[in-house]
Amino acid sequence: MTAPVSERGPAPVQPIVPTVDEAPGLSPVPWSHRHLLDVDILTWDEIELVLRTADAMREVLARPIPRVPALRGRSVTILFYEASTRTRVSFEVAAKNLSADVVNISSASSSVAKGESLVDTVRTVEALGADMLVLRHPVSGAPHLAAEVFGGSVLNGGDGWHAHPTQALLDLYTMRQRLGSLAGRKVVILGDVLHSRVARSNVWSLTAAGADLWLCGPAPLLRGFGAWGPAAGFTVTTSIDEALHDADAVMALRIQRERMAAGLLPSLREYAARYGLTRERLALARPDALVLHPGPMNEGVEIAADVAAGAQSAITEQVRNGVAIRMALLYLLAGVTR
Amino acid sequence: MTAEPLAAYAVVGEVLADLEISAAWLVDPMSGREGAADIVVRAGIVETVTWLDGDDTGAAGQGGIIVAPGFIDLHAHFREPGNEDAETIASGSAAAAHGGFTTVCLMPNTTPPLDEPGVLARVQAAATASGSPVRVLAYGCVSAGRAGEQLAAIGELADAGVVGFSDDGSPTRSAAVLRSALEYAGALGLPIVEHTEDLAMTEGAEANEGLVATMLGLRGWPASAEASAVGRALAILAEVVREVPGPRLHLTHLSTRSALELVRRARATGLPVTCDVTPHHLALTDAWIAGSRSWAWEDGDERAAAPFDASLRVNPPLRTPDDAAACLEALLDGTACAIATDHAPHTSVDKHVEFGQAVNGISGIETALGVVLAAVDAGRLPLRRAIEALTTGPAGVLGARLGRAVGIVEGETAELVVFDRADRWTVSSEALASKGKNSPLIGRELPGRVLVTVAQGRVAYLAE
Numbered sequence: 001m002t003a004p005v006s007e008r009g010p011a012p013v014q015p016i017v018p019t020v021d022e023a024p025g026l027s028p029v030p031w032s033h034r035h036l037l038d039v040d041i042l043t044w045d046e047i048e049l050v051l052r053t054a055d056a057m058r059e060v061l062a063r064p065i066p067r068v069p070a071l072r073g074r075s076v077t078i079l080f081y082e083a084s085t086r087t088r089v090s091f092e093v094a095a096k097n098l099s100a101d102v103v104n105i106s107s108a109s110s111s112v113a114k115g116e117s118l119v120d121t122v123r124t125v126e127a128l129g130a131d132m133l134v135l136r137h138p139v140s141g142a143p144h145l146a147a148e149v150f151g152g153s154v155l156n157g158g159d160g161w162h163a164h165p166t167q168a169l170l171d172l173y174t175m176r177q178r179l180g181s182l183a184g185r186k187v188v189i190l191g192d193v194l195h196s197r198v199a200r201s202n203v204w205s206l207t208a209a210g211a212d213l214w215l216c217g218p219a220p221l222l223r224g225f226g227a228w229g230p231a232a233g234f235t236v237t238t239s240i241d242e243a244l245h246d247a248d249a250v251m252a253l254r255i256q257r258e259r260m261a262a263g264l265l266p267s268l269r270e271y272a273a274r275y276g277l278t279r280e281r282l283a284l285a286r287p288d289a290l291v292l293h294p295g296p297m298n299e300g301v302e303i304a305a306d307v308a309a310g311a312q313s314a315i316t317e318q319v320r321n322g323v324a325i326r327m328a329l330l331y332l333l334a335g336v337t338r
Numbered sequence: 339m340t341a342e343p344l345a346a347y348a349v350v351g352e353v354l355a356d357l358e359i360s361a362a363w364l365v366d367p368m369s370g371r372e373g374a375a376d377i378v379v380r381a382g383i384v385e386t387v388t389w390l391d392g393d394d395t396g397a398a399g400q401g402g403i404i405v406a407p408g409f410i411d412l413h414a415h416f417r418e419p420g421n422e423d424a425e426t427i428a429s430g431s432a433a434a435a436h437g438g439f440t441t442v443c444l445m446p447n448t449t450p451p452l453d454e455p456g457v458l459a460r461v462q463a464a465a466t467a468s469g470s471p472v473r474v475l476a477y478g479c480v481s482a483g484r485a486g487e488q489l490a491a492i493g494e495l496a497d498a499g500v501v502g503f504s505d506d507g508s509p510t511r512s513a514a515v516l517r518s519a520l521e522y523a524g525a526l527g528l529p530i531v532e533h534t535e536d537l538a539m540t541e542g543a544e545a546n547e548g549l550v551a552t553m554l555g556l557r558g559w560p561a562s563a564e565a566s567a568v569g570r571a572l573a574i575l576a577e578v579v580r581e582v583p584g585p586r587l588h589l590t591h592l593s594t595r596s597a598l599e600l601v602r603r604a605r606a607t608g609l610p611v612t613c614d615v616t617p618h619h620l621a622l623t624d625a626w627i628a629g630s631r632s633w634a635w636e637d638g639d640e641r642a643a644a645p646f647d648a649s650l651r652v653n654p655p656l657r658t659p660d661d662a663a664a665c666l667e668a669l670l671d672g673t674a675c676a677i678a679t680d681h682a683p684h685t686s687v688d689k690h691v692e693f694g695q696a697v698n699g700i701s702g703i704e705t706a707l708g709v710v711l712a713a714v715d716a717g718r719l720p721l722r723r724a725i726e727a728l729t730t731g732p733a734g735v736l737g738a739r740l741g742r743a744v745g746i747v748e749g750e751t752a753e754l755v756v757f758d759r760a761d762r763w764t765v766s767s768e769a770l771a772s773k774g775k776n777s778p779l780i781g782r783e784l785p786g787r788v789l790v791t792v793a794q795g796r797v798a799y800l801a802e
Contacts, residue, residue: 117691139692140544140555141646148644160694162555200555224552231549 016049020056020327021068024335029053031332035147035154038163039204047208051173053328054321060097061324071100071334077130079121080157081107081137086295086319087157087167091134094326103130122146132333135159140197153333161195167294168201170325172209174318175249178290183210188243188285190277191253191302194221194264198294199253207233216243217253217275220264240275247285251292252277252303268301278304282312290314348790348797350435351469353382354752357790361396362403362756364389367726368745374398377405379752382795387748401759404786406725407744408440408753408793410732412531412614413506413590413678414703416442416474419460420449425683425773427461428468430703433681433772435791435799437704438728438755441473441740446484446500447507453479453490455498462499471796475739477504477531480519486511489518496526501739504531506590509567511537513574520578524585529612529735531588534567534597535654544694546655550624554645556693559655565596572604575611588735589613591680593654595664602673612735613668614676617709618700618778620665624656626778627693634662635718648689648696649778652682666718675731677710677724679703683774701774705765707757708784715785751795761787 018029031049033041042050060068076095080088088104095102105125118137125133131152135143140160147154158164172182179185187206193199193215206213213234215225222236229236237243244250259265282289291303291313299305308315348354357379364375364387374395376388390398416430425433434442444461446452452461458476465474478495480503482488492503503523510516510532519530540563545551547558571587578585592598592613601613623634629645632638650656668674682699689696702709710728713719733744746754762783767775791799 117687119690137692139694141694142692144644144646145648145690145692160555161557197555200553224547224549224558227549228552 015052017052017056018331020053020060020070020331023070024331029332029335032336034333034336035143036165036329036333037143037147037154037156039165039168039201044208047169047172047205050169050325050328050332051176053332054173054324057324057327057331060327067097067099069099070331071095071098074100074131074334075103075129076100076132076134076330077103077105077125078134078157079105079125079136082158084136086322087136090319090322091157091326094323095330097323097327098330100330118142118145119149122150126151131337132330153337155329155333158197160197161200162197163201164197165201166322166326166329167198168205169329170318170322171202171251171292171294172205173321173325174292174314175290177317177321178314179248182206184212185248186212186214186246188214188216188247188250189253190216190240190243190250191275192221192255192259193217193225193253194223195256195259196253202251203232203234214243214247216240218265218271221259240281241284244281244284247289249290249292250277250282250285251294253294254296254298255302272301276302276304277307279307279310282307288312292318294318348800350797350800351471352797353795354379354792354797356380357792359403359405359756361390361394361398362405363398363400364746365404365406365722365725366745367407367722367730368743372722375405377746379792382752384746384748384750384752387746400721403756403758403789404721405746405754405756407729407746408755408791409438409707409728410441410736410740410744411439411679411681411703412443412588412676412732412735413445414442414681415445415447415683415699417683418448418464419457423773424685424688427464427474428470429771429773430681430683431465431468431470431472431474432799433703433770434472435470435793436771436788438707438757438788438791439472439703440753440755440791440793440798441475442703443501443736444474444476445504445506446477446479451479451484452476453482453484455491455494458495458498458500471793471798473793475501475736477502477506479503480505480510480530481512481515484508486515489515489522492519492522493526496523496528500528501736502529502531502588504533504590506531506533509533509535509537513570516571517574517578520575520585520587521582524578524582527584527737528739529586529588531590532571533591534564534571534589536563536566539563539566543655544651545627546624546657548624548658550628554628556627561594561596561657561661564592564594564654565600568592568597568600572600572609572611575609579609585610587611590678591616591619591654592668592674593619593657593665594661598664598668598673602668602671605673612675613673614678614732615665615668615674616678616680616702617706618652618702619654619657620662620669621709621713622650622656622778623659623662626650626656631782633712633716634659635713635716646693647778648691648693649700649776649780651693651696651698652700653698666713669719669723669727675727675734677706677727678732679706681772683772684776686775689776699776700778701770701772701776704770704772705777705779705784707788708763708786709779711759711786712784752792753794754792755788756790757786757788759786763787
């Protein structure tokens, strides 16, 4: 696997910004991906195009009526096999802001609960007129199977432990907004890295951005990353003090109770005491360090309530930017299948 | 020699009336001899074998038409009784013959499991009814119902003709039961064929624990889960050997360097342990799940295919290139005596699903020869050693229960395969006789097309 091209290359002379008020694909943009299954397939130029398109979407969101007709007549199906509020609603709002028709399917309310296969479900969704499919699934790689059989575009809304590309791109967008270029900036991902699709996708986008990336957590939750780090260019440590020292941004990951049952951790209490992001710990980072969390949060466990709500927190901006990033990706993907 | 003249007068299932092969490359692992030869079979009996030398050898060579004893598979699943939608004894036998196998040993994890003689009788009846001359042998379960708690009807099964005992699909759950089985079956002269896996370490596991699984977010399946189970079995065997004459342990589908090293050391101390490796573990790696389609010994494009192909989900999982190299090394130095296919056909309902929801298994009895020949072509395995591991090696594990000698001997019933190393074929759903189309090699060209397979003097397979 090859990492995306680093941002430390020569910048394009005249960056193309899509005119998002018109239908996608009318004006040429350097984007050829029909599906977005992970960020590892994107070049740095393509990542920058997504971020610029998100800028244009932010401008739309700032309008009195935050809606453009770009995806009028397109049908976006949001198929979620996992409970989720923020990601599902974020995709729905993004698609509606682009004037797409939106169909929502959650696994409890469809024949999925009766054992219908993913392949059958995807074919049915396509036959019912879906142009784009947003898929959330608990099994790693499921969107690749969907993309194999779906005639339109598949947008990965998070699969298993594997990938969560829209989250990684909105994280990147949020950090760049506050910190400017991430080249050489120290970014820490803290907590349950092993089970985290957010961490995996962020590895691709943050190393591509040239960040000094650190992954930190208890050893059983870093399993396997020690071998990946040297190849991808990130640092792995169990020492939270070392990780947070002079950090420019810290992202805490959700910790789940299942990890105790699986024998990976002694207790949530011990986790909070040793790895919780508290005000005292945050003081090890740079004074203006950014605090992020992909949500949903366990306040008082992986992150203290006052840190989550503090001045350095960008957590609500992440949510707001999530809509802009998802609008940008729906728009770019729609331009390929026009 | 070509197959065309044969087709006119040979019919699958019937006695091979007449076969004359001139100037082919004969590999006879029983005598340790290989070279150019003429072979004549009449009325199912090997009439003459004439070794050629000097000018008589013509075009014969290791790269052309090869004649070898029929292959013996120590490990296959034909799904009957219980899962005939995935495979039947008839379809599995046709697949075996297409792959050059004339003897198969079926694992007992059917529904119901083969834990009493009645199920064996059903299997034998289905084999007879299939009309195929491929010899269908079977293992009985180690434990009743494969539940791992009480011994199956080991003595009755032995009397009925099983070739050994295995709870394959899973390890023998209880170490105490494994110990009793080694003692009891040892006294009967039959091997315990153990699937070595520490289930506590592999719950929910999807892919070999390592860089590929980490990057793809797949649940890791550590190498130590195999080595620790091998260690358990060897420790038990070492004690049983002191108490009972004749215990035999055969470890099937070993996949890791660490486990193979344990077997190597145990054999050096004289323990009666043997093992096999599969074609997929010696030639494919976990990088295939990320999209590589390079053989284990090659460097190549890491993204030749889409990732997460569920046909690659298998137990034990595909491992690293170093583990694959260790499988080849084990074959070369005799630590592993056999190549066994672990042919595991499945329906598309069970396989064309999300990677982590797919059942484990590769349909591999028809691609085994081609995969092994790819290793031979690459200079990783001598042809003669490859043929040994498909014939005399597994025959040694079966002992007298094989019921015949291995070899192409004048006056004996013909049991042989003829294949053309220079001819390649493309694996496809249509080309596979197995009902299981769950092969990661679909679409790939393999060397070594089988031209004719003869079992018990009868035609088992004939190329079109």
